[in-house]
Amino acid sequence: MAQSSDLDALNTRVLAAHAAGATEELMQLYERAALQLEAQGDNPSAMFFFTQAYVHALEFGNAEVTARLYEKLRAAGRVD
Secondary structure, three states: OOOHHHHHHHHHHHHHHHHHOOHHHHHHHHHHHHHHHHHOOOHHHHHHHHHHHHHHHHHHOOHHHHHHHHHHHHHOOOOO
């Protein structure tokens, strides 16, 4: 399970990536946060972060990550 300090560190990196406009890094960081929250059993929060990762994957244009995240969100009933 992810420690709170792990998520705090991810949050710091997410804020820095937003400030830098680093879309690819945001995609990766949001997915990492989602996976950690999912492992902790916090599915509502995980789905929020999977959605953010998906949005940034679309923006960055990474078709492989976009497809993987879409399937994750579809399986959870978050997209059609």
